[in-house]
Amino acid sequence: MKIVLSGAALAVAVAAPASAQEMSMPPMPGMEMPAPAHHDMAAMDGMMGDGRSAAASGTSRLPAEDKMQGLHIMAGDWMLMAHGYAWGAVTDQGGPRGANKAYVQSMAMVEAGRPIGPGVDLTLRTMLSLDPLMGERGYPNLFATGETAHGVPLVDRQHPHDLFMELSARIDVAAGPGKLFVYGGLPGEPALGPSAFMHRGSARFLAEAPITHHWFDSTHITFGVVTAGYATKLWQIEASAFNGREPGENRWNIETGALDSWSVRATVTPSAHWAGQVSYGYLRHPEKAHPGENEGRLTASVSYAGSGLDVTAxxxxxxxxxxxxxxxxxxxxxxxxxxxxxxxxxxxxxxxDELFETDPASPLHDRAFGVTKVTGGYSYTLPLGNALSVALGGQVSVYSKPKALEAAYGDAPVSGTLFAKLMLGR
Structure with a gap:
C-alpha cells in the first residue's frame, strides 16, 4: 500500500521495531541498523523485488539498485514497507509571472504483502498526502501547467496532489518463468509512463514537480484503474483500462468514473542497474480545460542506478x-x-500551448512554445535516530524560451528554492 506520510503515519513509523531496515541511501559510518533475520530478508526480497527491479509507483519498475527509502518490517506472514516525507520549502520564482510561497508537501506510503496460497502473493498499498492544505492553487512553478483551481486553468503553478493518491490491491500468480498479475486501484496508476517523479531516486531531492509532469506521469493519480500483465525478471508487459479524467478540484474526496481509457506498456530490466519502458495510452477527455478533446500519449524512458548515482531520462x-x-x-x-x-x-x-490559457484575448493564446528549464542543487542529510532523517538544501533554476515570451516572463528569470525534507528512513 502506498501512503503519503501524515503526522500520524510518521509517529507510527518512528515506533517501528528494531528490525526495520533502510531501503535506500547507504548508512553513514556509525549509524548502521541491525539487519532482520535471514528468512525475513528472503521474504522481503520476494515481495518487494526480484533482484533486477525495485518497487515503484503503480505497477511500474525501477532498477533494483534504485530502492525506495523507508522501513521494512516483518509482522508474521506480512511484510510491511513504510515510506514518506514532509517537505517544507520556500520558493521565489523569478520574472514578472513568478511568485513567492512557503509551503509543505507531504506523502506517506504503506505497502503490505503476504503469500495467500502456493505461488500466489497479495499486495495492498495505500498512499496519502496532505498537499490539499497548501491551497487549491498549489505552489508557484514557472512554466508548469495542468488542472484547474476555482474553474480557472493553473498556469505557472503546480497543483496540489489529492489526499488519496493510491488505494490499491495486486495479486501475483506464479506462471512459468514469471508471474501473472492483476492490479486495481481507486485511486491507482495505469500502465503509462515512467514511475511517478516522487518515487524516482533521480528526483529524490528535487523540490519542484517537473514542468513535463503532464506529459509523462500525471496519470499516477487515476480514480479507477484495472491492470493485467505478465512479468519475468527480464521483462514485463501489461495493459490497463482506466478513468481518463484528471482529478477534480476537490482534493479530499474519492471520485468515480467509467473506465473509458486504455494503455499498454513494455518494460525491460536487463540488470539490477537498468530499467527501460515504452508505453502508449489513449485518454478520453483528460483535461477539464480542454472539453471534448481526447489524448494519445506515447512515452519512453530509461533509468540507471548504481554507486550512489540515480539517473532517469x-x-x-x-x-x-x-x-x-x-x-x-x-x-x-x-x-x-x-x-x-x-x-x-x-x-x-x-x-x-497552455501558457496563456487564462487570457483568450492575448495574441499568444493557444500558441505552442518550446521552453527549457535547467535546475541544479545541493543537499545535506542528517540522521535523526534510526527511523528518520532530514535533508537540508536548495536549488536554482534558469530557463531558455522564445523571444515572444520575454514581455510576459522577463528576459532571464531565475528561480530559487530552499528546503528541509523530513524523511522516513535514512
Whole structure:
C-alpha cells in the first residue's frame, strides 16, 4: 500500500521495531541498523523485488539498485514497507509571472504483502498526502501547467496532489518463468509512463514537480484503474483500462468514473542497474480545460542506478485528438557523494500551448512554445535516530524560451528554492 506520510503515519513509523531496515541511501559510518533475520530478508526480497527491479509507483519498475527509502518490517506472514516525507520549502520564482510561497508537501506510503496460497502473493498499498492544505492553487512553478483551481486553468503553478493518491490491491500468480498479475486501484496508476517523479531516486531531492509532469506521469493519480500483465525478471508487459479524467478540484474526496481509457506498456530490466519502458495510452477527455478533446500519449524512458548515482531520462509525445502534437523530454540525476552530501539536477524541454490559457484575448493564446528549464542543487542529510532523517538544501533554476515570451516572463528569470525534507528512513 502506498501512503503519503501524515503526522500520524510518521509517529507510527518512528515506533517501528528494531528490525526495520533502510531501503535506500547507504548508512553513514556509525549509524548502521541491525539487519532482520535471514528468512525475513528472503521474504522481503520476494515481495518487494526480484533482484533486477525495485518497487515503484503503480505497477511500474525501477532498477533494483534504485530502492525506495523507508522501513521494512516483518509482522508474521506480512511484510510491511513504510515510506514518506514532509517537505517544507520556500520558493521565489523569478520574472514578472513568478511568485513567492512557503509551503509543505507531504506523502506517506504503506505497502503490505503476504503469500495467500502456493505461488500466489497479495499486495495492498495505500498512499496519502496532505498537499490539499497548501491551497487549491498549489505552489508557484514557472512554466508548469495542468488542472484547474476555482474553474480557472493553473498556469505557472503546480497543483496540489489529492489526499488519496493510491488505494490499491495486486495479486501475483506464479506462471512459468514469471508471474501473472492483476492490479486495481481507486485511486491507482495505469500502465503509462515512467514511475511517478516522487518515487524516482533521480528526483529524490528535487523540490519542484517537473514542468513535463503532464506529459509523462500525471496519470499516477487515476480514480479507477484495472491492470493485467505478465512479468519475468527480464521483462514485463501489461495493459490497463482506466478513468481518463484528471482529478477534480476537490482534493479530499474519492471520485468515480467509467473506465473509458486504455494503455499498454513494455518494460525491460536487463540488470539490477537498468530499467527501460515504452508505453502508449489513449485518454478520453483528460483535461477539464480542454472539453471534448481526447489524448494519445506515447512515452519512453530509461533509468540507471548504481554507486550512489540515480539517473532517469525520457521522451513523450502528447497528441490532442483533435488538435496538435506536443513533445517533451527530460533528464534528471541525483549523485550521493561521500557521507551526507548530494548534488542533483534536472533538464527538461516541453512544447506547451497552455501558457496563456487564462487570457483568450492575448495574441499568444493557444500558441505552442518550446521552453527549457535547467535546475541544479545541493543537499545535506542528517540522521535523526534510526527511523528518520532530514535533508537540508536548495536549488536554482534558469530557463531558455522564445523571444515572444520575454514581455510576459522577463528576459532571464531565475528561480530559487530552499528546503528541509523530513524523511522516513535514512
Amino acid at each position: 525520457g521522451f513523450s509525445r502528447k497528441d490532442r485528438l483533435p488538435g496538435r502534437a506536443l513533445t517533451a523530454w527530460f533528464g534528471e540525476a541525483t549523485y550521493v557523494l561521500a557521507g551526507p552530501h548530494a548534488i542533483f539536477g534536472r533538464i527538461e524541454n516541453v512544447d506547451n
